[in-house]
Amino acid sequence: MRAGRQLRDPSPAPDERSIDERVPLRWSGLRGALGTVFAAVAVLLLQVLLAGFYWVSDPAPSVALAPIWDAPVLVLLLVGWAALGRGWRWADRTIVIALTVLVFLYFLIGVGQGFALREFGYDVVLRLHIAYVPELFRMMYNAEPLGWFVFYVALLALGVIVIVTAIFLSIRHLIRYARVGRRRQIGLAAAVVVATALGAVTLGMNGPVTAEAYTQLDLALHLGKRIDASARRLEIEAAPLRNASPFGKPGAERPTILLFVVESYGNVLFTDPEFADFPGWLNKQGEALTRAGYHIASKQMSSPVFGGSSWLAGTSLMCGVRVFNQKGFKGLMASSVRCLPAFLKDAGYRTVVAAGNIKFHDAEYERTLPFEQFYIRDDFGYRGPRMGWSFVPDQYVIDFVHRREIAPRQAGGAAADRPLMVAYFLTTSHHPWSVVPSFIPDWSKIGDGSVYTGLPVQEFSDNQFVAGVAYKPAYKATIEYSLQTIESYLERLPADDHSVILILGDHQPRRPVARIKGDPWTVPIHLVSRDPAVLERFARVGFRPGIAPALEEKPSGLEAFVGELFTAYGGTVVRR
Numbered sequence: 001m002r003a004g005r006q007l008r009d010p011s012p013a014p015d016e017r018s019i020d021e022r023v024p025l026r027w028s029g030l031r032g033a034l035g036t037v038f039a040a041v042a043v044l045l046l047q048v049l050l051a052g053f054y055w056v057s058d059p060a061p062s063v064a065l066a067p068i069w070d071a072p073v074l075v076l077l078l079v080g081w082a083a084l085g086r087g088w089r090w091a092d093r094t095i096v097i098a099l100t101v102l103v104f105l106y107f108l109i110g111v112g113q114g115f116a117l118r119e120f121g122y123d124v125v126l127r128l129h130i131a132y133v134p135e136l137f138r139m140m141y142n143a144e145p146l147g148w149f150v151f152y153v154a155l156l157a158l159g160v161i162v163i164v165t166a167i168f169l170s171i172r173h174l175i176r177y178a179r180v181g182r183r184r185q186i187g188l189a190a191a192v193v194v195a196t197a198l199g200a201v202t203l204g205m206n207g208p209v210t211a212e213a214y215t216q217l218d219l220a221l222h223l224g225k226r227i228d229a230s231a232r233r234l235e236i237e238a239a240p241l242r243n244a245s246p247f248g249k250p251g252a253e254r255p256t257i258l259l260f261v262v263e264s265y266g267n268v269l270f271t272d273p274e275f276a277d278f279p280g281w282l283n284k285q286g287e288a289l290t291r292a293g294y295h296i297a298s299k300q301m302s303s304p305v306f307g308g309s310s311w312l313a314g315t316s317l318m319c320g321v322r323v324f325n326q327k328g329f330k331g332l333m334a335s336s337v338r339c340l341p342a343f344l345k346d347a348g349y350r351t352v353v354a355a356g357n358i359k360f361h362d363a364e365y366e367r368t369l370p371f372e373q374f375y376i377r378d379d380f381g382y383r384g385p386r387m388g389w390s391f392v393p394d395q396y397v398i399d400f401v402h403r404r405e406i407a408p409r410q411a412g413g414a415a416a417d418r419p420l421m422v423a424y425f426l427t428t429s430h431h432p433w434s435v436v437p438s439f440i441p442d443w444s445k446i447g448d449g450s451v452y453t454g455l456p457v458q459e460f461s462d463n464q465f466v467a468g469v470a471y472k473p474a475y476k477a478t479i480e481y482s483l484q485t486i487e488s489y490l491e492r493l494p495a496d497d498h499s500v501i502l503i504l505g506d507h508q509p510r511r512p513v514a515r516i517k518g519d520p521w522t523v524p525i526h527l528v529s530r531d532p533a534v535l536e537r538f539a540r541v542g543f544r545p546g547i548a549p550a551l552e553e554k555p556s557g558l559e560a561f562v563g564e565l566f567t568a569y570g571g572t573v574v575r576r
Contacts, residue, residue: 036177039177040191041170042173043192046075046167047067048065049167050209051065051110053109053206053212056111057118062203066199066205067195067199067205067206068208069205069207069208070106075192076193078171079185082179092175095171100168104167106213112124119510120307125327128327128330140152234335235336237320241563241573244566245571247344247349248346248348253569255498258500260426260486261504262426262479262483262503263425263426263428264431264505264506264508265429265479265482266522270549272514274472278480285483288487288491289528292490292491294528294530295534295545297543298525298543298548299524299525299550300549300552301560302555303506304558305507308510311329312329313506314425315332315339316559318423319337319340320337339370339562342370350419352401352405356380356392356396356427357391357427359376359378380449383448383450385453387457388432396446397424398426398485401422402489426482433474434460435458437457438452438455501528502525507521522555523558525549541564
């Protein structure tokens, strides 16, 4: 041995020694036991977070605890890394941070998918839906008192911090715990395998979230191709309608068509015992219309969505194809499908849409739904207060369109010789059902809406965007307001024996008013006309006399509406 050379101490540096080596012997047993408890908690936490895809859509302890493949695989990988016996602190930190990000992303995917399935019944496409996150916060801001909005945002931020921290500490602890020795590595691996097997036998085994993450990645990378595929599917579905319109044929009858789409007007109003008095109330509205010379027929139709996403229901209704998720909506916008406004435009109609809560529409939307006149939020010139979620009360929307479109025609205006189609998308009955505007019996006083500032409202202040304690009575009150408004308007319309008036819902209301897994996805649709021959025409497609819809087992979908309208007026729709 060379002079002056010192032997290196083979013992590890103080910070590299195990917990058991860094504490007095009498405490090592306790620390070891606590480490085992913390390891068990860490494994359980990772299981619950990774299983979010399942328990968010079906909240039950058994669903959260049912093993999901990703959790045991993750723990076994951590044990395998620890078994390498390396002391690369930088590598450990990199792995812990990377896995923390991965698990949190899996948790977000699970929460997003689970929430969408639970609330609306369709899958999320992250690349498409991420753009709706700011809109979600805007909806909360507009629907909640400022204090509650700040509280919810702060709570959300705190939740993210807590979850990320918990994931980080759990993964780090499992690596450190397994590093102590071979016995712990074998024990941890065996415990996870046994627990997974027992859970699979007793609770069932859930598929891996990794598969869902791969699907989302594939959609993100090949979204254009997937949208093109949706467009081709919808074009095939819509093909029977392409030459089926009867309205452009020589000598064809071209009635005035008024379409009132009432937000969240669902068949739960006819099936839930808590709404037992609604059919009687509705019958009185029908009697008033009968006294005004109208005939009424009704049925139910199936919506492609539940609880929300009205634009999917609206495009299904107008375009004759079933649009049940955002990928399908984008496919429709990219397709050559011809929608009702295009058919009617070809037949010489003036086509109008009135949507008081829409802030903008893009060129794709105008191409697919080529209404001649769009009335959206800023076009209404409304000077009154906001009413809950809706910017413009339904009665104001209907009166505004009457003054702009109906009254000039009655006075012999420039467009009086053209048939008219108006689609009203009414939103007073939108969740969270917190404010019901006053109905104004004298329509001449509505003006620019300033009158609403001095009018009382029926307020359900405990109903907020996130939660509410009076959802059901408030929901019923808003629906009754919208239907009363339509009934009053129709009463004052001059007699027109050729008008076809349709009143329908776009989807069932969101939970807890209706249950996505317990209630059918159906909505009522009422046909109103002063010409009894119109009801005879629509009897061909399932409408039955009366204002209460028959609760059919297999109703047609909203996407069948265009074909049924064509059929009622002599068009031939041949579906393969």
